[in-house]
Amino acid sequence: KQHIVFIVNCCNCTERPKVQVSIKPDQHVFRGETVTLRCDIDGEGVTSWQYSWYKDSSGSVFSELQEHTFSPVTKSDAGKYFCYGVERGGSRRSQHSDAVTLTVSDRAQxxxxxxxxxxxxxxxxxxxxxxxxxxxxxxxxxxxxxxxxxxxxxxxxxxxxxxxxxxxxxxxxxxxxxxxxxxxxxxxxxxxxxxxxxxxxxxxxxxGVSPLVSLIISPSRTQHFTYVSLSLSCEDQSNSDRWRVKRYTESEQWENCSSRWASQTGSTCTINSTITSNTGVYWCQSESGENYHPVNITVHYDVILESPVHPVTEGDTLTLRCLYKFTTPQNLRADFYKAGSLLQNQTTEMIISNVSKSHEGFYYCKHSERGESPKSWISVRGETVDQKTLLKSVLV
CATH class of the missing domain: 2.60.40.10 (Immunoglobulins)
Structure with a gap:
């Protein structure tokens, strides 16, 4: 009988309440952020808890608040945190929470x-x-x-x-x-x-096609040899000089057509002798800062791909040639690739008739002895009635 009473009393024993620690905004934060640790105790019937916060293996309490805020947090605040609580004016104690790791990194990128x-x-x-x-x-x-x-x-x-x-x-x-x-x-x-x-x-x-201005490139291709003359001109229907040639280089710099590397006459920019650092995206910019007709110009010393300057219209024919600076005639037999896949080998030119959107991508050519050209992006646009009208207005 005493043994039965003992079992009943144990069944009525109250387990220590569970504790959960949360970190806002995240467990991985950055130096300078505001970070809040919060201790929540699932203690039914307890109206007030006295909280104790511990960090890492330290046995000393560093805070007695339910929420402890680092503002701003520093790298020295990184570590493992846990808490537990004692009932104010009572005898109940909570469990110790699981440790939660706070990571503090330098400025977020x-x-x-x-x-x-x-x-x-x-x-x-x-x-x-x-x-x-x-x-x-x-x-x-x-x-x-x-x-x-x-x-x-x-x-x-x-x-x-x-x-x-x-x-x-x-x-x-x-x-x-x-x-x-x-x-x-x-x-x-x-x-x-x-x-x-x-x-x-x-x-x-x-x-795409702009009714306002066209970027005319001479010679009319996107890849060019070193030490040749290259002309880029922004032309509109009124032959005004309100357009300027701009470029964005591989070193992520904006540049005007300047005497440092070219000469500006009206809306025409002329590079007298090209070098590889002239590689970049060129476009026409209006006085109000609008950008039109970006073209990726690549300057290479030996092998180049001859490709159209502006987008090819669906249904048209695309012709690509592989040119060699030190050979006469310039176009010799080569292999042609799109995105690393061989399309045609040992031919002087590659012709794609009835172009579709699926033909869009990066193209290059390769010769077994001379090497390979840089890659050029070929854009393909659908031709609508509006675009036909737009194109005619540019060419008139």
């Missing part, structure tokens, strides 16, 4: 990528994907276009049609010529707000 690629044709869809390295919780994102002033200072202009939210994607469902530009992103979280640094720069180039 964002990474911006473009999907599916940075070269687009009017009407294509493109996404700018912004990510915070090493962290994903609680961020809101903003996207900016980046321009350079005359003294090469960067100006950031937030996209007016971008919605800030928890998703790190900014998507343009139908790209237009106005979307050509260089983009960066930034993220923030917390209260007060903590901002990351600006991301890496990502250019997006949208090709």
């Amino acid at each position: 964002t990474d911006l990528s473009v999907s599916p690629q940075k070269w687009l044709t009017e009407g294509d869809s493109v996404s700018l994907i912004c990510e915070v390295n090493g962290s994903s919780a609680g961020w809101t994102f903003s996207w900016f276009t980046l321009t350079a002033s005359s003294d090469n200072r960067y100006n950031f202009q937030q996209l007016s049609d971008s919605s800030r939210g928890t998703g790190g994607n900014y998507t343009v469902s139908s790209a237009a010529l106005k979307h050509t530009g260089v983009y960066v992103c930034r993220a923030e979280r917390g209260n007060p707000a903590y901002n990351t640094t600006y991301s890496n720069k990502q250019p997006v180039w949208v090709t």
Whole structure:
């Protein structure tokens, strides 16, 4: 009988309440953020707890608050934290919580990528994907276009049609010529707000037909040999001089057509003797800062691919040739590739009739002795009634 009474009493024993530790905004934070540790005890019937916080293996209490805030957090605050509680004016004690690790890194970095690629044709869809390295919780994102002033200072202009939210994607469902530009992103979280640094720069180039201006390149191709003359001209229907040739180099620098590397006459930029550092994207910019007709110009010393300057219209014929600087005639037999796949071998030129959108991509040629050319992006655009009318207005 005594044995039965003992079992009943144990069944009525009260277990110590469970404890849970939470960290806001995240367990991985960055130096300068505001971070809050919170201790929650599942103790039914207890109206008030006295909390005790411990860090790592230290036996000393560093806080007796239910919420402990680091503002701002430093790298020395990193470590493992746990808490437990004692009932105020009573005898109940909680369990010890599981340890939660707080990681504190230096300033947060964002990474911006473009999907599916940075070269687009009017009407294509493109996404700018912004990510915070090493962290994903609680961020809101903003996207900016980046321009350079005359003294090469960067100006950031937030996209007016971008919605800030928890998703790190900014998507343009139908790209237009106005979307050509260089983009960066930034993220923030917390209260007060903590901002990351600006991301890496990502250019997006949208090709198509503009009724305002055309970029005329002579010789009319995207790849050029070294030490030759190259002319780039922005021409509109009124033959005005309000357009200027701009370029964005592989070193991520905006440059005007200047005496340092070329000469400007009206709306024409002339490079008297090309060198490999002239490689970059060239376009026409209006007085108000609008960008039209980006073309990727590559300067190479030996083997180049001859390809059209502007997008090819669906249904037209595309002709590619492999040219050699030190050979007469210049076009000899070579192999032609698209995105690493061999399309045609040992031919002087490759002809694709009835071009479709599927033919869009990067092309290059290769000779067994001379080597291979740089890659050129071939854009393909659909021809609509509006585009036909637009094209005629440019050519008239």
